[in-house]
Amino acid sequence: MSRLMALVRAVNEKRVNFSQGISRTRRRDGSAAALRLALLWVIEGTLRPAKNIRQRRFDRSLCIVTTGRIAVTDAMRSAATHPDSTRYESMSPQQIKTLLRRLPIDSPAHFTFLDLGSGKGLPLVLAASYGFPRVLGVELDGGLVEMSRANVRSFETRSPTHAGVIGVTQGDAANVVLPPGPTVLFLFNPFGEATLRIVVDNIERSLKVSPRPFFVAYYNPVHREVLDERPSLRRVLSTTRLAMYEAHG
Numbered sequence: 001m002s003r004l005m006a007l008v009r010a011v012n013e014k015r016v017n018f019s020q021g022i023s024r025t026r027r028r029d030g031s032a033a034a035l036r037l038a039l040l041w042v043i044e045g046t047l048r049p050a051k052n053i054r055q056r057r058f059d060r061s062l063c064i065v066t067t068g069r070i071a072v073t074d075a076m077r078s079a080a081t082h083p084d085s086t087r088y089e090s091m092s093p094q095q096i097k098t099l100l101r102r103l104p105i106d107s108p109a110h111f112t113f114l115d116l117g118s119g120k121g122l123p124l125v126l127a128a129s130y131g132f133p134r135v136l137g138v139e140l141d142g143g144l145v146e147m148s149r150a151n152v153r154s155f156e157t158r159s160p161t162h163a164g165v166i167g168v169t170q171g172d173a174a175n176v177v178l179p180p181g182p183t184v185l186f187l188f189n190p191f192g193e194a195t196l197r198i199v200v201d202n203i204e205r206s207l208k209v210s211p212r213p214f215f216v217a218y219y220n221p222v223h224r225e226v227l228d229e230r231p232s233l234r235r236v237l238s239t240t241r242l243a244m245y246e247a248h249g
């Protein structure tokens, strides 16, 4: 596909996502919430070049590469149980650190941090730095898995005390076996409603068999209603950009 076609496709995709996101938020949370989301998107879009410069600087300090966006490929669509993956992009390091501080846990020391749709691995590296003793990423795209493993190796070289903490697996989030102990599950809008329902079913089944502390941090919670409608999940925080849940067996 020519670069022009790719650009036209990306702009069109963005336009559709924007209008669907605003309508969904208006239906679910009312007009004021939809307006807040629209304003936030405009502000974030305007500030994106500055965010990218800061993130590249952060990347250089750890010799990692996490910036940029990577489109969903046909190979990913056919590898997933449901072809509803979103493209790769990352939050800024500052946004991830803020999210980690807002987790409703006393200490990360007894928790596993699991990122479903872990991309290039920025949240994994920051979760390890934050003190999670076990950090796991699951990513559908093989190229991103390789990039994240290279990032983890660079991070471990600079921070040997964290060696062996992070593990990245290639796979579909719909097929994941959840870690056995207390868990913080992080989702940055990685997939659509169909895959999210499977993930939530999986959480409920796993907690029935083995009740344990379990939290979900959902950033850019486009399909928040999938979690809101489950009595096993209690929403403990909700902002325009972030929803957090405590799960019960």
Ligand SMILES: C[S@@+](CC[C@H](N)C(=O)[O-])C[C@H]1O[C@@H](n2cnc3c(N)ncnc32)[C@H](O)[C@@H]1O
Residues within 6 Å of the ligand: 080, 081, 084, 085, 086, 087, 088, 089, 090, 091, 115, 116, 117, 118, 119, 120, 121, 122, 123, 138, 139, 140, 141, 144, 171, 172, 173, 174, 187, 188, 189, 190, 191, 195
């Ligand atoms: C918005 S990015 C977030 C990346 C990373 N969590 C971060 O915050 O930097 C979503 C990621 O989910 C991955 N993904 C999409 N569908 C998936 C699936 N079914 N199983 C595993 N990963 C998936 C995409 O390839 C992409 O890297």
